[in-house]
Amino acid sequence: MVLQDVTRATIKYKRYGGRYGGIDPGTGIEDDMHENISVSNSGDNVPVSVKYDMGWQKRGSGRKYNSKSGVGSMIGHLTGKLIDLDLRSTDCRICSYWEGKGKEQPKHNCTRNWYGTSKAMEPDVGLSLVQNIEEKGCTVANVIMDDDTTTIARIRSQIDHEVDKWSDMGHTRVQLGNKLYKIKEKYKKDFTADDIAHLQKCFMYAIQSHKNDPKSIAENISAIIPHSFNCHNQCNESWCKYLQNPDKYRPTIKLNNPNLKVELESVFMKYVEEKNVNKLAPCGSTKDNESFNNMVAHKAPKNKHFCASESLESRVMCAAAQKNLNFDYITQINEECGLSPGKHTTKTSKKLTRKRKLQNTLKGTTEFKRKKILKLNVQRQKQVVGEVREGVTYQTAVDILPTSAADITMISAPITIPILNSINVDDGAYARVFFDLETSSLAMDCDILQISAIYNDNLFNQYVTPTKSINKYASEVTGLTVSHNFLCYNGHRVDSCLPQQALQNFIFWLHNIPSHKLILFGHNCRRFDMPRLVNTLQQYHLAASFSEKVSGFTDTLPLFRAKFPDLKSHKQEQLAHTILKSTYMCP
Ligand SMILES: [Zn+2]
Ligand SMILES: [Zn+2]
Known part of the structure; x- marks a missing residue:
């Protein structure tokens, strides 16, 4: 100022x-x-x-x-x-x-x-x-x-x-979107919002990758719709995954209504006309x-x-x-x-x-753009689940409309205070699942990077895409790092998915265990793993379906302390070394 x-x-x-x-x-x-x-x-x-x-x-x-x-x-x-x-x-x-x-x-x-x-x-x-x-x-x-x-x-x-x-490219993109949304009104089932977003993306890519070259732009734009309908005569090998490798090809969007194809083609062909494509070419x-x-x-x-x-x-x-x-x-x-x-x-x-x-150079990088898209996705997921739970809170003139009790009460969050009850795990009513988490830091609001669990011989392992940066010391312990926006274990890229998906996978795996109820065993889980897992589950509003199956947690740390009082350290690595005589390794 x-x-x-x-x-x-x-x-x-x-x-x-x-x-x-x-x-x-x-x-x-x-x-x-x-x-x-x-x-x-x-x-x-x-x-x-x-x-x-x-x-x-x-x-x-x-x-x-x-x-x-x-x-x-x-x-x-x-x-x-x-x-x-x-x-x-x-x-x-x-x-x-x-x-x-x-x-x-x-x-x-x-x-x-x-x-x-x-x-x-x-x-x-x-x-x-x-x-x-x-x-x-x-x-x-x-x-x-x-x-x-x-x-x-x-x-x-x-x-x-x-x-x-x-x-102007921005306006052109929006206009194309508006036209496609109009078509969507007629073909609600066959044409989704995701399809529209993908077609818009393809359209922009076709133009921007051939800046100042109207002929190539016209060729590529006219290939977009046939390609989406799995017809690759007009496609170019530089971008069509089908032409590159037909066996491995998996289409991003699947469209098959022939009437829809005619209407979509009429929209896209408008842009191919010489007069229009010349306007688009300079980007x-x-x-x-x-x-x-x-x-x-x-x-x-x-x-x-x-x-x-x-x-x-x-x-x-x-x-x-x-x-x-x-x-x-x-x-x-x-x-x-x-x-x-x-x-x-x-x-x-x-x-x-x-x-x-510095900011400008950073913003131009692919990595930055990828990160932005990831953040948007995480945000959107949180928003969707949040809105379902909270009901209508903000809408034009919402206060004038008659309100029911259901509208103003939020679906309450599950109880979070841990109840320390003793249960008999030996009677066979509870399946025992051993689990461990790797996190991005020791903080309470850290990201979970990996969930692994074992039930008898049935192993579950899931890497999670981090939404925050990983603590340096955490990386040293876990071997998990982020490189080019991909999660890596010991420098090698691993398959990871967004937190919500990962938790859903975990819950799905737990639900597949034949026993009616189960107990999760973890080392030092009372202080570390459990609060963080429950916290993340609540963030994504998955705690209810999780607690349907899981009756409780058991911490194995006090057990080892009582059984081996002479040991200096009761860390997992140390225990594995002294008792099992094997080296401890993250899977
Ligand atoms: Zn004057
Ligand atoms: Zn193709």
């Missing part, structure tokens, strides 16, 4: 000298032109491709469209740098004040520059930005933007050469604009009203400078104003820049 305040003051100070303290957001265009020259090698008038989007300074204005101000930004497709921006505001504090008094306002720096509706801001700003760029001796050949506005029509009507519109995305809008929202929070004064402009310009120059912009502004930048300012801005760079 301090950094921002200082900068705002400096910008204000410098404002009357140069444009926004000498930082001209238009610097992006030179870079973009330069890059385009090296690409096309043409003369002076260089065609550029730009992305355009508008952000509003009001929450939820995406649907309501009554924000009092909007900031339109134009970003170069090649450099990702801000070329130009403009803002429209319908409010001015000084004008409002004098209007309230019914008098004519004195001369002032008026911020009101828009008298129409908020909806019309976007096309207007878009057109003026394109005109600005054209004035600088540049040709805007392509514009990437969403399909929600009439901006492109306005631009085409005012600019005397052809301007192409490229599709245009307005993500950069969204990131800029976020920067603006950070500096001009949406729940505050800034557009009635010059405050908004200063804030937007700060965001623009940050977008193009990183956090160094504060130092640069200070220098331009003839102020020596503070030691801490320089240090902090460098630190922030470095941090951002």
Whole structure:
């Protein structure tokens, strides 16, 4: 906050000298032109491709469209740098004040520059930005933007050469999804939400793996639907698992309704048409604009009203400078104003820049993306089971609807306090199962990494994908590590599954034991294994089905202590060594 305040003051100070303290957001265009020259090698008038989007300074204005101000930004497709921006505001504090008094306002720096509706801001700003760029001796050949506005029509009507519109990948994906969901209404049984997600994924993959190659994109898109219906004539060996190895091929989704195939093909073939595939091929995305809008929202929070004064402009310009120059912009502004930048300012801005760079490189890695998907899956599973248990808690106007007692009471969690009863295990009523857990740490909320159990000769072993990092010391003891998001035992990848699935597998295995009831035996399980297992079972709401079969736990540690009082250590490893004369090993 301090950094921002200082900068705002400096910008204000410098404002009357140069444009926004000498930082001209238009610097992006030179870079973009330069890059385009090296690409096309043409003369002076260089065609550029730009992305355009508008952000509003009001929450939820995406649907309501009554924000009092909007900031339109134009970003170069090649450099990702801000070329130009403009803002429209319908409010001015000084004008409002004098209007309230019914008098004519004195001369002032008026911020009101828009008298129409908020909806019309976007096309207007878009057109003026394109005109600005054209004035600088540049040709805007392509514009990437969403399909929600009439901006492109306005631009085409005012600019005397052809301007192409490229599709935004994010929007294209959503639109495809909407079309598929419409088809799903007709074929509820044959076409699931998972199928739609998979088709969307394939579609995006087909485009992104052949960037700027419309012919290959068209070929691959037209192969998606036949491939899903197990017909691989048009498939390419680079991605079709069937062509790579027909014996091992297992389809991700299974579709077989012929009517469905016709409808799906009609949707996908639309994208294969030359006109449309050319729009998709450059993989245009307005993500950069969204990131800029976020920067603006950070500096001009949406729940505050800034557009009635010059405050908004200063804030937007700060965001623009940050977008193009990183956090160094504060130092640069200070220098331009003839102020020596503070030691801490320089240090902090460098630190922030470095941090951002690091985050950006991290976010691009496959590993990070995989981790994100895993986290989402775990979250979703927890959410689904949680919602079932809690009932309806949040829904539009839920409080007006008649409520029954069942709606407000939560299905209670099973009792968790351990009851220490003695039971006779020798009478044969209880099956004895020995179990052990490996965990990611010693903490109470640790992840279970491995569940193993044995009943007579029947062995159960299940590795669990961790959702948190594994403690270094835990890794040393268990030999379990995570590498490239896969769980490894002694450096070799093992098959693991999500916690919920693993626990279900364990419960399923327990239920298959012929005895009516069973007891779980574990070493030091009273203090360690049992609380952690029960904790995790409750997290996934599986405790009820677990306790259906399992009557209780027995800890073998006190038993060994009583039987072998002379031993120094009663750890499992030590016991195995002295009593069984064998080395202890995790399976
Ligand atoms: Zn005014
Ligand atoms: Zn295929």
